[in-house]
Amino acid sequence: MSIAKRAVQLSALSKRFGAVEALQEMTLSVDEGELFGFIGADGAGKTTLLRILATLLLPGGGKAEVSGLDVVDSYRNIRRRIGYMPGRFSLYQDLTVEENLRFFATIFGTTISENYELIRDIYIQLEPFKNRRAGKLSGGMKQKLALCCALVHRPELLLLDEPTTGVDAISRAEFWQMLGRLKEQGITTLVSTPYMDEAALCDRIAFMQEGRLLAVETPSAITTLFRRPLFAIRARQTWQLITWLRSTTEAHSVYAFGRAVHYTAKCPGQTPDELLEALQRQGFTEVEVMRITPGIEDTFMALMESKTGEPDG
Amino acid sequence: MVKPVIFTDKLTRRFGDFIAVDELSFSVDKGEIFGFLGANGAGKTTAIRMLTGLLTPSTGAASVAGFDLYTESEKVKRNIGYMSQRFSLYDDLTVKENIRFFAGIYGLTDTAIREKSAKLLETLDLQHAANTLLRSLPLGWKQKLAFSVAILHEPKIVFLDEPTGGVDPITRRRFWDMIYEASEKGVTVFVTTHYMDEAEYCDRISIMVDGRVAALDTPEALKRQHGVESMNEVFINLARHDKTF
Numbered sequence: 419m420s421i422a423k424r425a426v427q428l429s430a431l432s433k434r435f436g437a438v439e440a441l442q443e444m445t446l447s448v449d450e451g452e453l454f455g456f457i458g459a460d461g462a463g464k465t466t467l468l469r470i471l472a473t474l475l476l477p478g479g480g481k482a483e484v485s486g487l488d489v490v491d492s493y494r495n496i497r498r499r500i501g502y503m504p505g506r507f508s509l510y511q512d513l514t515v516e517e518n519l520r521f522f523a524t525i526f527g528t529t530i531s532e533n534y535e536l537i538r539d540i541y542i543q544l545e546p547f548k549n550r551r552a553g554k555l556s557g558g559m560k561q562k563l564a565l566c567c568a569l570v571h572r573p574e575l576l577l578l579d580e581p582t583t584g585v586d587a588i589s590r591a592e593f594w595q596m597l598g599r600l601k602e603q604g605i606t607t608l609v610s611t612p613y614m615d616e617a618a619l620c621d622r623i624a625f626m627q628e629g630r631l632l633a634v635e636t637p638s639a640i641t642t643l644f645r646r647p648l649f650a651i652r653a654r655q656t657w658q659l660i661t662w663l664r665s666t667t668e669a670h671s672v673y674a675f676g677r678a679v680h681y682t683a684k685c686p687g688q689t690p691d692e693l694l695e696a697l698q699r700q701g702f703t704e705v706e707v708m709r710i711t712p713g714i715e716d717t718f719m720a721l722m723e724s725k726t727g728e729p730d731g
Numbered sequence: 732m733v734k735p736v737i738f739t740d741k742l743t744r745r746f747g748d749f750i751a752v753d754e755l756s757f758s759v760d761k762g763e764i765f766g767f768l769g770a771n772g773a774g775k776t777t778a779i780r781m782l783t784g785l786l787t788p789s790t791g792a793a794s795v796a797g798f799d800l801y802t803e804s805e806k807v808k809r810n811i812g813y814m815s816q817r818f819s820l821y822d823d824l825t826v827k828e829n830i831r832f833f834a835g836i837y838g839l840t841d842t843a844i845r846e847k848s849a850k851l852l853e854t855l856d857l858q859h860a861a862n863t864l865l866r867s868l869p870l871g872w873k874q875k876l877a878f879s880v881a882i883l884h885e886p887k888i889v890f891l892d893e894p895t896g897g898v899d900p901i902t903r904r905r906f907w908d909m910i911y912e913a914s915e916k917g918v919t920v921f922v923t924t925h926y927m928d929e930a931e932y933c934d935r936i937s938i939m940v941d942g943r944v945a946a947l948d949t950p951e952a953l954k955r956q957h958g959v960e961s962m963n964e965v966f967i968n969l970a971r972h973d974k975t976f
Contacts, residue, residue: 459899460870557771584896586770587927587966612897613926615963627899656932657911673904676931676961677950719900 423486425450425575425606426471430480433466433629440466442629443480448608448622450574453601456610457617457718458626464610465505466629468579471608472502484575498526501568505579507560511553515544515563518552519570526571533572536603540566540596558589565596569605576600578609582616594619614715625718632721637714644712644720646670646682649690653702662700673719680716734797735760736888736919737782742791742800744777751777753942754791759935761887764910764920766930766950769939770970775923776892778939782921783890784808796887809837812881812889812918816896819877822866826857829865830880837884851879871902878909888919895924907932927963936962938969945969 426448433441441463448454456464469475470482473493482489484496509518519541523530534541540562547555552563561581568576578597582590594616597607601621609620617623618637625632625640633643653659660679663672670682681693690707697705712720735758742755752774759765769775780786782795784807793800796810820829830851834844852858855875865873874894882889891910895903907929910920922933930936930950937947946953946969950962957965 459902460897462899584893584925586925586970587963588770588970590925591967612899614900657915660908660911673901674907674932676928715900722899722901 423450424448424483425452425485426454426608427483427486428467428480429482431467431470431477431482432479433463433470433475434478439629441470441478444629444631445480446624446631446634448606450606451601451604452621453597453607453619454609455617455620455623456608456626457612457614457623457714458610459612461628462626463629464626465579468502468577468608468610471575472500472577473497474502498571499574500577501571501573501575502577503564503568503579503581505583507564509552509560509564509567512551514549514551515555516548518563519566522567523570528571530570533570536572536600537566537569539599540569557585558592561585561589561593562596565593569600574606576605576607576609578607580610580612582611582613590616614713614718617714623714625721627722627725630725632718632725641712641714641717644717646720647686647688648710648712648716649681649693650675650678650706650708650710651681651693651697652678652704652706653697654704655702659697659702662702666696671720671723673716675715680710682720733761736763736797737765737793737795737921739782739793740791742778742781742793743789744781744786745789750942752781752788755944756791757937757944757947759888759919759921761919762914762917763935764914764922764933766933766936767921767923767939768930768936768966769923773939773970774942775939779890779892779921779923783811783813810886810888812884812886813892814877814881814889814894815892816894820865820873820880823864825862825864826852826868826876827861829876830883833880834883839884847883851883855879871898871905874898874902874906875909878906878913882913882918886918888921889913891920891922893923893925895926895929903929927961927966930962930966938966940970 424447428444428446430443430445431441432443458464470477470489471484473489473496476490485499487496489496513521519530544562582593600607620637622636623640624634633640656677660672660674663669663679663681668683668688670684673680690709694705694707737759739755739757742752744752755778767775781788781800784804788800795807798806800807824832827848830848831844834847852861895906914920933950935949936953937944953965957968959965
């Protein structure tokens, strides 16, 4: 028997929908108090995984535990301990902000005031609109209300399925500030997102693709999985630069990053000066070549490439 | 002189007392990739609905693809392409049926539809999936197909409303390859996105705040004006002050 309790433990967890293997033998553990991110595109298996942990979907194979409790045998017990925010807005559109919150509190046998400390920061922003119907709220507000409803019974574990998808950059930043504050209150959070910039805000992240884990690490350590020398290249003509670099035999990967192009060579010996010279010979102007440290998105793409065997965009 | 593909002058839309779009004035040229940014609720959707001929403006002047938004909205609809993340193609139709359906809607002849379908399937390397139901296609392929279908009738301009939501970073970049290619061929691209790195791929950017255009320039110039390194910082600088819930 282990003494240190895991918040979540997956052992070879699998799930299949017809011919689609949504989750393939996923093994992973999350410690209590962690803010843990699942990073991946649509179809990576993020929703399936969170639904299994929320006891809304049965595992196909393997095992999943929440606070040491099996998601199949102890589903009733688990449901009292978790807060789940599904990807699709699923509050009652015809109830007001306050009615929704009171409804969820009542279901869990508690009251809004009992755990008000936990939701206060978020609820203060909603309070001016407490008599507005949930269906009439803006995207950012709906998201805040959904989070309040998931927190109202003070869960041990918070499961958030793409809470920031379709939400603008400012609301996204605010939402992540709230997650940081919940962490201080000792709540374990599992959050899924397609946004790479949010990965940096987690304690640990799992890169997911097609039902598999590509890597599980802290945001700072995960970039060490990027092995090749990486260059940021700029020129006046970005699109022509991308097209030309791809056409060269030396190129291993060529990806646009804002106005720059991130480039790796097949043979690691290529120097920035050689690249610069080659580009200038091709007639590119205002050329800059810089060796850079790979970021989280670079790493994710490199790991994707090595799985699919497709080296280039 | 070449006429702009989009031209608006003090374009305004009210809903009762609420001014959703307040005196929008800008123009977009042929082949330009124009990023249309703004926080949720800033008025982007209302502006796009007007520019695509779906919503009549309250006041102001505007033309799209050479047609007037008040008097020629049907012609506007026929001469633009449109794709959004929420609505693009039909899941219950096959790849081929989707192409035929949309080409038919835009009035292409049977011969043109046959030729263009074949060519499109070849370009996208989708011949093997021609008779596959759309729903069993990976999201990245769906988006590529949706974009290709949106410009099948060779419109002067294509509107892309958050076209890359939910896809992986490699697929997202492949999608942008298609945008660049279309732009090189002279198609004007009007695109909204929540990915601020994508904003940097645009020729020019406008940022809407509370129904108005708060900034309009090249990404480089906007970053310089705000003394910051990324479009994300520009966006947050501009939009934060007027954040309304």
